[in-house]
């Protein structure tokens with residue numbers, strides 16, 4: 001990561017904080033990072049925790065940066081970017097749904113836009129991000145964006161049309177997985193475990209299963225088969241999950257999430 005690059009964040013919420021943490025861990029000096037955040041208490045927290053500069057407003061922020069991360073909610077980006085001078089900068093949007101063409105049209109000029117769909121495990125440097133480049137961004141812009149997001153987890157490059165699917169799988173995915181962990185822990189409590197023990201067992205089971213899958217590169221069904229002994233406990237549980245529509249529930253949730261991402265992009 002070039003340490004001289006100045007990176008600004010429009011919006012200093014959860015995802016901005018995650019990326020800031022990664023950049024600092026990757027050796028970018030705090031003095032080269034700036035945030036424009038309208039909530040004074042939140043801005044003060046970011047300054048105190050990370051030593052980043054706080055810009056007076058979005059225009060001032062953008063004027064002093066080489067790359068600008070758009071980390072506001074999709075519903076407010078129109079007002080957040082009013083009067084911003086786009087030329088000569090890279091805009092990295094992490095907003096769900098918002099197309100690079102819409103940003104290019106709003107920013108005007110030769111605006112270089114790269115889109116990223118990260119996720120909240122970036123906060124502990126274990127995120128998964130998919131990246132795609134707008135029409136005016138260069139290969140170097142894509143490479144720089146990838147280097148930034150490599151600092152907070154894994155990255156891949158996809159066609160922009162697939163970013164809604166990415167949102168359905170990994171962008172929103174932590175919420176599904178955490179609900180699964182919560183349910184598994186609830187079941188443990190129902191059967192007599194303490195909340196603390198049940199949650200620790202459930203969370204480690206998800207972490208360990210993911211690690212097993214990523215390290216062996218086997219198909220999940222094959223690894224699942226290794227758990228299920230003939231006539232044993234697991235296959236009885238799997239039958240119950242299938243009867244209750246577990247897989248369909250997950251796929252339906254992703255359908256709804258993808259549709260919502262597409263809808264956000266049409267506003």
Ligand SMILES: NC(=O)C1=CN([C@@H]2O[C@H](COP(=O)(O)OP(=O)(O)OC[C@H]3O[C@@H](n4cnc5c(N)ncnc54)[C@H](O)[C@@H]3O)[C@@H](O)[C@H]2O)C=CC1
Nearest residue numbers: 010011012013014015071072073074080094095096118119
């Ligand atoms: N939270 C998540 O899991 C993920 C979120 N995203 C995307 O990241 C973006 C940010 O999400 P979060 O960090 O979760 O939201 P957040 O609500 O934590 O942060 C947004 C921040 O923007 C600030 N803000 C509001 N209006 C502003 C304005 N006009 N100018 C500058 N700042 C303004 C808010 O005060 C807030 O601190 C969203 O567009 C979302 O689609 C993408 C992937 C995952």
Ligand SMILES: O=C(O)[C@@H]1CCC=N1
Nearest residue numbers: 095096167171172173
């Ligand atoms: O819920 C949302 O809209 C954002 C985008 C992906 C995760 N959170």
